[in-house]
Amino acid sequence: MGLDHSAALLKTPAADVRGATISLQNVSKRYATLRGDPVLALDKVSLDIGAGEFVSIVGPSGCGKSTLMTLIAGLVSKTSGRILVDGLDVQGPIRGAGVVFQKDVLMEWRNVLRNVLLPVEVRGLEKASHLAKAQDLLRSVGLSGFEERYPAELSGGMRQRVSICRALVQNPALLLMDEPFGALDALTREQMATDLQKMWMRERSTVVFITHSIEEAVLLSDRVVVMSSRPGQIADILEIDMPRPRGAEARKDPRFVASVDAIRRHFMALGILSES
Amino acid sequence: MSLDLASEPAEEGAGLSTRWMRLRQGVGDNLPVWGFVTLLLLIWQSADFVFGLPLYVLPPPTVILAKLISSWALLLDNAMVTLVEVLFGFGASVGIGIPLAILIVYSRIFERVAFPLMVSLQTIPKVALTPLLVMWLGYGLMPKITVAFLISFFPIVINSVIGLRSTEREMIFLARSLGASELTTFLKFRLPKALPSIFGGLKIGIGQAIVGATVGEFIAAERGLGYLQLISQVRLDTPLLFAAVVVLSGLGVILFKVVAIVEKLALPWAQLRLED
Ligand SMILES: Nc1ncnc2c1ncn2[C@@H]1O[C@H](COP(=O)(O)OP(=O)(O)OP(=O)(O)O)[C@@H](O)[C@H]1O
Ligand SMILES: [Mg+2]
Numbered sequence: 207m208g209l210d211h212s213a214a215l216l217k218t219p220a221a222d223v224r225g226a227t228i229s230l231q232n233v234s235k236r237y238a239t240l241r242g243d244p245v246l247a248l249d250k251v252s253l254d255i256g257a258g259e260f261v262s263i264v265g266p267s268g269c270g271k272s273t274l275m276t277l278i279a280g281l282v283s284k285t286s287g288r289i290l291v292d293g294l295d296v297q298g299p300i301r302g303a304g305v306v307f308q309k310d311v312l313m314e315w316r317n318v319l320r321n322v323l324l325p326v327e328v329r330g331l332e333k334a335s336h337l338a339k340a341q342d343l344l345r346s347v348g349l350s351g352f353e354e355r356y357p358a359e360l361s362g363g364m365r366q367r368v369s370i371c372r373a374l375v376q377n378p379a380l381l382l383m384d385e386p387f388g389a390l391d392a393l394t395r396e397q398m399a400t401d402l403q404k405m406w407m408r409e410r411s412t413v414v415f416i417t418h419s420i421e422e423a424v425l426l427s428d429r430v431v432v433m434s435s436r437p438g439q440i441a442d443i444l445e446i447d448m449p450r451p452r453g454a455e456a457r458k459d460p461r462f463v464a465s466v467d468a469i470r471r472h473f474m475a476l477g478i479l480s481e482s
Numbered sequence: 483m484s485l486d487l488a489s490e491p492a493e494e495g496a497g498l499s500t501r502w503m504r505l506r507q508g509v510g511d512n513l514p515v516w517g518f519v520t521l522l523l524l525i526w527q528s529a530d531f532v533f534g535l536p537l538y539v540l541p542p543p544t545v546i547l548a549k550l551i552s553s554w555a556l557l558l559d560n561a562m563v564t565l566v567e568v569l570f571g572f573g574a575s576v577g578i579g580i581p582l583a584i585l586i587v588y589s590r591i592f593e594r595v596a597f598p599l600m601v602s603l604q605t606i607p608k609v610a611l612t613p614l615l616v617m618w619l620g621y622g623l624m625p626k627i628t629v630a631f632l633i634s635f636f637p638i639v640i641n642s643v644i645g646l647r648s649t650e651r652e653m654i655f656l657a658r659s660l661g662a663s664e665l666t667t668f669l670k671f672r673l674p675k676a677l678p679s680i681f682g683g684l685k686i687g688i689g690q691a692i693v694g695a696t697v698g699e700f701i702a703a704e705r706g707l708g709y710l711q712l713i714s715q716v717r718l719d720t721p722l723l724f725a726a727v728v729v730l731s732g733l734g735v736i737l738f739k740v741v742a743i744v745e746k747l748a749l750p751w752a753q754l755r756l757e758d
Binding site for chain 2: 276279280281298299300301302303305307308309311313314315316324325327328329356358359
């Protein structure tokens with residue numbers, strides 16, 4: 207991808223709300239398969255995400271969540287529809303977005319610190335300040351002292367934490383996270399969610415957060431997008447109108463309970479959850 | 483983010499004592515092997531009294547050892563010739579094979595035409611071409627280098643292609659989302675990922691190159707270990723024949739070790755997966 211083709215050059219860090227805006231208009235994605243009959247992964251999805259908004263996506267396995275994320279990132283091409291990031295048509299990989307993939311894709315040949323610094327190296331960002339930032343991030347996820355270790359020496363949850371640090375090191379205006387906490391134990395997971403919220407309140411980047419935990423989605427998000435499968439469509443969008451920061455207390459809030467309940471009912475209606 | 487999970491203490495302090503333990507354990511592990519080898523040598527040594535085998539059929543190890551010592555200059559001289567053939571043949575395989583693998587991975591035409599052609603050519607027993615090569619290239623070093631090249635070339639190309647293709651889709655996504663150029667993607671993502679597999683090819687290739695050079699010398703040569711074996715056979719000098727085999731094996735072990743050491747130095751991280 208040459209520079210001129212790259213659609214959305216995300217804005218450099220500034221004060222206040224600096225997040226990117228996203229607009230999906232009737233976006234469909236059909237994958238060709240080896241067997242011949244194509245898979246319709248997304249069917250006419252429309253969604254607008256404001257600057258600095260935290261949006262979660264929940265839905266059954268295979269409903270097209272990862273596809274939606276890679277489409278926004280410009281990593282796969284859409285079959286039809288329009289995708290705008292910061293008002294610009296996405297035609298190739300957008301640069302400057304922090305992406306956490308469902309697999310941690312760490313580089314086995316680099317130690318932890320050099321994995322986190324990869325974006326700095328590839329994008330030619332200033333070294334010294336980002337080194338400090340990388341070390342801060344590693345400390346904040348409980349991995350200080352592991353800088354010199356290689357990924358093969360880490361547990362699955364530790365690897366995932368490294369890949370989260372790698373996405374955050376460049377201070378992205380858009381953060382795309384595909385089940386980033388999937389490999390973490392329940393306690394670490396809760397702590398990481400709280401930390402992510404804190405960081406987001408400080409940085410005000412736009413976050414698209416894919417998760418399979420309904421509670422996590424409700425706790426973190428301004429809006430939760432509920433998807434249904436075959437073909438992947440948006441079944442509902444819930445506004446979560448609760449004050450922040452939302453801590454352990456928020457989980458007992460009637461609004462929290464009601465939202466979680468509403469999403470559960472959706473999945474029951476879709477036949478993904480059953481009563482007994 | 484201020485997650486302070488007590489960072490796991492690094493278990494260092496291994497140092498000398500562990501290394502000594504490992505050494506002792508290594509010797510201990512190998513004890514049965516050494517014992518078995520010694521037993522075999524003892525049986526072999528006594529074979530001529532026990533079974534009445536004449537010297538020219540099976541010379542005892544002590545006779546071979548004596549031959550190795552008395553004819554060391556002759557053996558070394560011929561070993562050098564074989565070594566040169568092996569190194570040139572192997573060098574050509576590396577110098578042509580790895581760039582070809584890169585072309586196959588990056589170019590449609592090479593992928594569609596060159597690769598299938600090469601895979602089908604691989605079924606030709608290369609040593610069977612030696613008489614033809616002698617006819618074309620004469621009695622000098624060239625035909626031996628060519629056989630060594632032909633026979634070590636395929637494992638190197640095929641392993642390199644497999645390695646270069648092993649980069650996961652998400653890894654390429656990561657590179658693209660960071661705005662990495664095609665060259666950066668190759669140098670920082672694909673190539674390091676491919677190196678273990680490429681070294682696997684080199685390890686097979688170096689052994690094959692020795693086979694190629696020796697067979698080349700069997701067919702037509704005036705110098706080299708293969709030639710020395712042929713002459714010893716004609717003269718019924720079985721001890722010298724065995725001595726040549728010993729030197730040839732030694733050459734093989736040393737060259738393999740050199741590749742293995744280079745690998746270890748170049749890819750310290752790859753060793754981690756081997757340890758338990
Ligand atoms: N590269 C691909 N080629 C063909 N089909 C694909 C490809 N990627 C995804 N699909 C199909 O598209 C559909 C959506 O996949 P996607 O990975 O987006 O789901 P998901 O919601 O992320 O699932 P999960 O929660 O399990 O990660 C699935 O039916 C899948 O089989
Ligand atoms: Mg997914």
